[in-house]
Amino acid sequence: MTGFTVREHRVEVPVDWSAPDRFGSLEVFARELVDPEQASDDLPLLLFLQGGPGGQGPRPLGGGWIAKALETYRVILLDQRGTGRSSPVDGRVISGFDDAARAADYLACFRADAIVEDAEHLRRTVYGGRQWATLGQSYGGFVTLTYLSRHPGALTRCFVTGGLPPATATAEEVYAHTYRRQAARNRELARLHPADVPLLGRIADRLDGVALPNGDPFTPERLQQLGMPLGMSTGVDEVHWLLDTALGSDGSPSHGFLAAVADRTGFDANPLYAVLQEVIYHQGDREPGWAAQAEHDRCPPFAADARPLLLTGEVIFPWMYDQHAVLRPFRGAADELAARTSWPALYDLDRLASNEVPVASVQYYDDPYVDLDLALATDVGHLDVWITNEHLHDGLRVAGDTILPRLFDLAAGKAHVTGR
Numbered sequence: 420m421t422g423f424t425v426r427e428h429r430v431e432v433p434v435d436w437s438a439p440d441r442f443g444s445l446e447v448f449a450r451e452l453v454d455p456e457q458a459s460d461d462l463p464l465l466l467f468l469q470g471g472p473g474g475q476g477p478r479p480l481g482g483g484w485i486a487k488a489l490e491t492y493r494v495i496l497l498d499q500r501g502t503g504r505s506s507p508v509d510g511r512v513i514s515g516f517d518d519a520a521r522a523a524d525y526l527a528c529f530r531a532d533a534i535v536e537d538a539e540h541l542r543r544t545v546y547g548g549r550q551w552a553t554l555g556q557s558y559g560g561f562v563t564l565t566y567l568s569r570h571p572g573a574l575t576r577c578f579v580t581g582g583l584p585p586a587t588a589t590a591e592e593v594y595a596h597t598y599r600r601q602a603a604r605n606r607e608l609a610r611l612h613p614a615d616v617p618l619l620g621r622i623a624d625r626l627d628g629v630a631l632p633n634g635d636p637f638t639p640e641r642l643q644q645l646g647m648p649l650g651m652s653t654g655v656d657e658v659h660w661l662l663d664t665a666l667g668s669d670g671s672p673s674h675g676f677l678a679a680v681a682d683r684t685g686f687d688a689n690p691l692y693a694v695l696q697e698v699i700y701h702q703g704d705r706e707p708g709w710a711a712q713a714e715h716d717r718c719p720p721f722a723a724d725a726r727p728l729l730l731t732g733e734v735i736f737p738w739m740y741d742q743h744a745v746l747r748p749f750r751g752a753a754d755e756l757a758a759r760t761s762w763p764a765l766y767d768l769d770r771l772a773s774n775e776v777p778v779a780s781v782q783y784y785d786d787p788y789v790d791l792d793l794a795l796a797t798d799v800g801h802l803d804v805w806i807t808n809e810h811l812h813d814g815l816r817v818a819g820d821t822i823l824p825r826l827f828d829l830a831a832g833k834a835h836v837t838g839r
Contacts, residue, residue, distance in 0.1 A: 473691025475503025484819025519751030646730020
């Protein structure tokens, strides 16, 4: 197959599915792909659920997992609410609220439960209520289990890549696990590129008064954010080669390095990623507070003034709402969300335990984004899990054309894994 035929769909949905008149409506966008040679065929549907939170659906370039999926499916790429060509949520939208509490109430409507209801509305209105399969990458796997909890009859089978959620864990427990895995990724950076460790410290010590090209202050904490891609297959080398030209002729950060840091550590394209990062874990009653910051404070080796300087991972801290200009409009609402002590449930554990929809998942041993131990703690019926150290969190992106066929076989009962 050398290309695909594209159809675009837009549906209107309430912001708050539990109270449709509360915040009005928004638009949700989806892009449907099909192999041109099969465009008139009655193919099964595959809904792709993007990672994130706050990430738009992929823009198809051909090849990879999409090409493999198009051999047998119509593929629907959903821009989850608030992202991409769905009605976007940015600082201008949030600045329009009169008070932070109401803005927080609005943002609380952008979790997995609402994404599932959006998908159901799309399925019923555009596809006539036909059942479909789902493919959930990372956070898309979290959405998948919410879907199975609420509308299992809509689903024929589910595929999950690096995204079985810690459905019974708190955000605090999540970060206690993932900080340990991020420390291991830092050790891998040090093992492969030992000279980078003192270099990071030298850069951090030269940042007093330094600003990024967009005007954000360049602080040691912002430098530590470069550790986000360490959970990806090429992440260690990406950090290494970025540091290769980090210092200019006078020993201060080079212009190219400053521009790259602003781009790689910013949230201009996906502010909801930051705002919802902890919110996606909250269920039931909880103690108020910033979970990642609390765990960070319990890990002195990750302090910004510690040497060697360790790089942080998929974590959001309160200081980001001061240092990142794009996040400043969200500060009050983010504080309100962190202080909230009661949240609706995202998962029905009884229904998941008795699930009859085939679910096939690949999980990665060393993934610092989705902890393997917590992922396997949730009881899901008819679940086959393939555990591997061949890939990291971006396995679907870098090897989707080999990963996806095995998941298809697992869900169809044509392949097996040796226990969980």
